[in-house]
Structure formats: structure tokens, C-alpha cells
Amino acid sequence: MATVTxxxxxxxxxxxxxxxxxxxxxxxxxxxxxxxxxxxxxGKSTSLxxxxxxxxxxxxxxxxxxxxxxHLAPKDRDIAMVFQNYALYPHMTVADNMGFALKIAGxxxxxxxxRVEEAAKILDLTEYLGRKPKALSGGQRQRVAMGRAxxxxxxxxxxxxxxxxxxxxxxxxxxxxxxxxxxxLGTTTVYVTHDQVExxxxxxxxxxxxxxxxxxxxxxxxxxxRPANLFVAGFIxxxxxxxVEVPLTDGGVQFGNSIVPVSREAIAVAADxxxxxxxxxxxxEHFDVxxxxxxxxxxxxxxxxxxxxxxxxxxxxxxxxxxxxxIGGEQKDIVVRVGGRQVPLKGDVLxxxxxxxxxxVFSTSSGERLSD
Numbered sequence: 093m094a095t096v097t098x099x100x101x102x103x104x105x106x107x108x109x110x111x112x113x114x115x116x117x118x119x120x121x122x123x124x125x126x127x128x129x130x131x132x133x134x135g136k137s138t139s140l141x142x143x144x145x146x147x148x149x150x151x152x153x154x155x156x157x158x159x160x161x162x163h164l165a166p167k168d169r170d171i172a173m174v175f176q177n178y179a180l181y182p183h184m185t186v187a188d189n190m191g192f193a194l195k196i197a198g199x200x201x202x203x204x205x206x207r208v209e210e211a212a213k214i215l216d217l218t219e220y221l222g223r224k225p226k227a228l229s230g231g232q233r234q235r236v237a238m239g240r241a242x243x244x245x246x247x248x249x250x251x252x253x254x255x256x257x258x259x260x261x262x263x264x265x266x267x268x269x270x271x272x273x274x275x276x277l278g279t280t281t282v283y284v285t286h287d288q289v290e291x292x293x294x295x296x297x298x299x300x301x302x303x304x305x306x307x308x309x310x311x312x313x314x315x316x317x318r319p320a321n322l323f324v325a326g327f328i329x330x331x332x333x334x335x336v337e338v339p340l341t342d343g344g345v346q347f348g349n350s351i352v353p354v355s356r357e358a359i360a361v362a363a364d365x366x367x368x369x370x371x372x373x374x375x376x377e378h379f380d381v382x383x384x385x386x387x388x389x390x391x392x393x394x395x396x397x398x399x400x401x402x403x404x405x406x407x408x409x410x411x412x413x414x415x416x417x418x419i420g421g422e423q424k425d426i427v428v429r430v431g432g433r434q435v436p437l438k439g440d441v442l443x444x445x446x447x448x449x450x451x452x453v454f455s456t457s458s459g460e461r462l463s464d
Contacts, residue, residue: 094247094280096120100152103138112138114304123278127295129288135304136284137252144173144250172241176253178233180225187221190239211239231262249281267294289330300324322459325373331427333373336419337456345372348397352446358453358462365457373452376429382443396445399426401436411435
């Protein structure tokens with residue numbers, strides 16, 4: 093097992109104006125499951141391919157354990173990679189596919205058979221060892237690809253969107269299997285996905301990238317509770333956090349007919365930047381439907397913001413209201429989680445207030461987090 097270190101690792105493609113990955117710095121612990129996540133083109137797959145040796149590193153360094161592998165060939169890095177398209181040999185059986193890399197490396201047949209059978213048992217593939225890939229389902233093929241990586245007993249597993257070709261139900265099932273398998277084996281794993289739900293449910297830590305730059309690396313819980321900037325706040329969470337630009341007032345921010353308390357430090361930092369407004373983030377589950385305990389600026393109107401219901405997603409235990417509200421003279425989309433037995437109708441108007449202590453405040457100009 094080993095640690096993995098990206099030390100200001102940079103990749104710039106020939107002819108490109110900016111780096112695809114720009115001075116990436118991440119220290120991955122021995123046995124850790126780290127997920128790289130971000131939108132298309134953010135540099136996550138390039139980062140993984142740099143670690144694998146499939147992309148050149150134009151600046152900085154990459155280390156596996158104490159070894160500098162920046163310019164080593166892929167075969168010398170002691171890594172195993174799982175691709176999204178399985179990359180199985182169609183003419184070989186499952187057993188031969190899983191043991192092929194060991195055969196090429198000159199491992200004895202008895203040792204190959206032992207390792208393949210052990211991996212097949214772990215992955216529930218024992219009864220399929222004699223089959224060809226065409227006789228397997230997508231989920232079974234992906235498990236074969238996993239088995240091929242496991243039998244090599246590498247220091248690091250690299251996984252490049254391995255679940256993207258599976259249907260929704262199988263994807264949920266397989267991500268649970270992969271996470272459980274990684275914890276059982278204890279092998280350091282770097283996993284790339286564009287699906288932030290996948291990232292949050294699988295990773296010990298999550299690294300969010302945008303335009304080749306690392307935005308934040310943290311545990312899923314900390315990233316959800318304390319996003320470092322507007323991009324992370326809007327990217328992590330499903331449905332996404334509501335982000336609304338609102339004016340600063342004494343003691344807080346004005347949210348419709350209510351004053352939402354904000355720390356003095358956040359207000360002071362915003363004032364120092366010359367911001368007259370801040371961007372407030374509220375997760376859908378952190379709205380209260382008024383008449384609650386909000387302070388109303390206008391006694392004849394309900395507290396908070398009036399949200400006109402456009403669509404309701406009923407999920408059984410709860411529901412999500414997708415609506416619009418007028419804030420600062422503009423129509424804004426707002427998502428509110430409600431109880432499954434108090435679901436409003438399309439066209440209804442809800443007055444919602446952010447729950448005290450559950451708001452996130454960001455600088456409108458820089459996007460950085462201001463609240464504690």
C-alpha cells in the first residue's frame with residue numbers, strides 16, 4: 093500500500109492557452125479512497141491519467157509512496173486501472189481476462205489460478221470464470237474489470253468513471269460494492285466521476301476541480317456543510333443549493349420580508365471588498381415555511397420570500413418544490429424540501445425563510461466563503 097502525492101502537478105497540452113491541470117496539490121493517505129469530481133473538461137481524468145503515466149507532466153511532480161514516478165512508464169508505477177468501457181478481451185474467458193496481466197508478467201500458472209479464484213470469490217464471479225464477456229451483463233463485465241485490477245495486487249487502484257455505462261439501479265448497487273471492496277482490501281484508490289452523488293457516497297475525501305484548478309478537498313460531510321466557494325456550493329448537493337444575491341443590512345442580509353442574521357465578520361469582510369450585496373446559499377432542506385419565527389419588515393405581509401410553486405417532485409417520505417420568487421426585483425428559481433404529507437399544489441404560494449444558522453454567505457465579487 094502507499095500514499096499518493098500530487099505536488100504542483102501541471103499538464104498543458106501543446107497549443108493550449110491554459111493548463112488542463114494547473115499546479116494540482118493533493119496528498120492522498122495510505123488506504124484512502126479519494127474521489128476527483130467536477131464538470132466535463134475540469135481536468136479530473138487528465139489528473140488520473142497523469143498519475144497512471146498516460147499523460148506527460150509538464151511541471152511539478154507525482155509520487156507514489158516515497159518514489160517519484162513523474163516520468164516513469166505506466167508499467168513501472170505499480171498501479172492498476174479500471175476504465176469505463178471495461179476493455180476486456182472478447183475472445184478470452186473471464187478467468188483468462190482476469191489473469192492476463194499476471195501471465196504477461198511471467199507469474200506461475202498455479203499462482204495465477206489462485207489469485208483469480210480468490211478475486212472471483214470476492215466479486216461473486218466464480219460461476220462465470222469459464223464464460224466469455226459477451227455472455228455477461230454490463231455489471232458483471234465491470235466486476236471482471238475490477239477483478240483484473242485486484243489480482244495484480246497493486247499499490248494504487250485508479251478508476252476512471254467505471255459506472256458510467258451502467259443503468260441507474262445497477263450503478264447504485266455497484267458503487268456500494270466498490271466502496272465496500274476498497275475498504276475490505278485497504279488499497280489506496282483514486283476514483284474519477286462527474287456524478288457528485290457518487291462522489292459523496294463513496295469517497296473518504298472528495299476533491300472538486302474546475303477549469304484545471306483544485307477548488308476544495310475535504311470529507312463529504314465537511315464539503316456539504318462548509319463549501320469553500322460559490323462553485324463548490326452550487327456543485328455539491330442534489331438538488332443544488334439555492335444561491336441568491338441579496339443586499340447587506342445592519343445585522344444581516346435582507347431576504348424578502350425578513351432579516352437573516354449573518355456574522356459580523358462576514359459583513360465586515362464583504363464591506364472591505366466594497367460589496368454592497370452578498371450571495372446567500374440555502375440548501376432545500378434548510379428552509380422553514382412561514383409563519384415561523386422570522387422577523388417581518390412589513391407587519392401586513394408574511395415573513396420571508398413568496399415562492400410560487402411550478403413543479404413538485406413527490407418522493408414518498410418527502411418532496412421537492414421547484415418554484416420561482418421575486419428577489420431584488422428579479423425572478424429567481426428556488427427549491428424547497430417539504431414533508432411528504434404536506435405537499436403543495438402547482439400554483440400555490442409558499443412563504444419560506446432560511447433556517448437560522450443554516451445559511452452560507454459568499455462574496456458576490458470573488459465567490460469565496462465569508463461565513464463561519
